[in-house]
Amino acid sequence: MLLSTKGTITYGPVRSRRLGWSLGINALPPYRKTCTFDCLYCQYGRAAPVSPDTARPGFPPVDDVLAAIEEALAGDIPQPAYLTFSGNGEPTLHPQFGDLVDGVCALRNRLVPDAKVALLSNSSLAGNTEIASALSCLDVRIMKLDAGTDALLANFNRPWPSLGLEDITRGLRSLPSVTIQCLLAGGPEGNSSHDDIESLIACLQRIRPRMVQLYSLDRDAPTPTLACLDTARLHAIGRLMDRAEIPTMVF
Ligand code: SF4
Numbered sequence: 001m002l003l004s005t006k007g008t009i010t011y012g013p014v015r016s017r018r019l020g021w022s023l024g025i026n027a028l029p030p031y032r033k034t035c036t037f038d039c040l041y042c043q044y045g046r047a048a049p050v051s052p053d054t055a056r057p058g059f060p061p062v063d064d065v066l067a068a069i070e071e072a073l074a075g076d077i078p079q080p081a082y083l084t085f086s087g088n089g090e091p092t093l094h095p096q097f098g099d100l101v102d103g104v105c106a107l108r109n110r111l112v113p114d115a116k117v118a119l120l121s122n123s124s125l126a127g128n129t130e131i132a133s134a135l136s137c138l139d140v141r142i143m144k145l146d147a148g149t150d151a152l153l154a155n156f157n158r159p160w161p162s163l164g165l166e167d168i169t170r171g172l173r174s175l176p177s178v179t180i181q182c183l184l185a186g187g188p189e190g191n192s193s194h195d196d197i198e199s200l201i202a203c204l205q206r207i208r209p210r211m212v213q214l215y216s217l218d219r220d221a222p223t224p225t226l227a228c229l230d231t232a233r234l235h236a237i238g239r240l241m242d243r244a245e246i247p248t249m250v251f
Contacts (some may be wrong), residue, residue: 002044003044009027009078010032020081021078021081026086034058036051036093037124041185052162053162059094081115082112090125091119092125093120100134117138118140126168141175142181146184150164153165169207180213182200185230
């Protein structure tokens with residue numbers, strides 16, 4: 001079953017598989033997917049990717065985002081361990097992403113100093129110098145990489161046409177302590193053939209992440225030609241990565 005897009009700036013705290021209790025920050029336009037990718041498995045369903053260079057209406061101003069977080073933290077909620085940029089698409093598309101990161105980190109220091117500021121990103125803008133600088137200020141960067149060739153990136157993640165793997169790889173390599181999140185799927189349009197995994201490992205060896213999180217589909221994908229990989233197959237791929245000296249966890 002697909003998820004609905006969010007209408008609010010904050011959500012949760014939710015207990016995620018990878019972060020534990022986390023207050024979600026959706027600094028993206030409400031009620032629609034806004035993303036530079038259109039992954040075959042997207043939990044929000046299919047929608048054309050957006051250009052990273054075009055001004056887009058509907059993003060909440062930085063002050064509104066900070067006010068919403070402050071209001072959420074003042075409510076009767078469990079103390080979150082993370083404040084996490086995620087939501088209706090790609091968080092780094094926010095036109096003032098650097099100011100947003102600075103503001104959320106300052107708010108965290110004042111109100112929940114034990115919490116970490118995290119982000120889930122598709123990595124598409126990691127090669128942009130300003131975005132990379134803002135990403136470096138975060139405590140936790142969980143960055144997507146599902147493909148090790150431009151052809152597979154184009155078929156599986158369906159990015160905006162100007163986005164390519166070389167920029168993404170170079171950007172990810174420049175960031176400190178990156179966690180890579182990698183969704184693997186089988187089926188005719190999957191990304192887990194022998195060649196797919198070999199090219200992915202070569203890419204990861206260039207990036208040198210602190211950890212790779214491997215997982216497969218856990219919801220219905222909008223594309224019936226994708227299939228979930230079982231845990232045994234994920235562990236087998238994890239062993240190949242471990243042999244290439246890439247630390248891996250299977251979820
Ligand atoms: S990067 Fe995330 S939000 Fe964007 S299309 Fe892929 S799964 Fe959906």
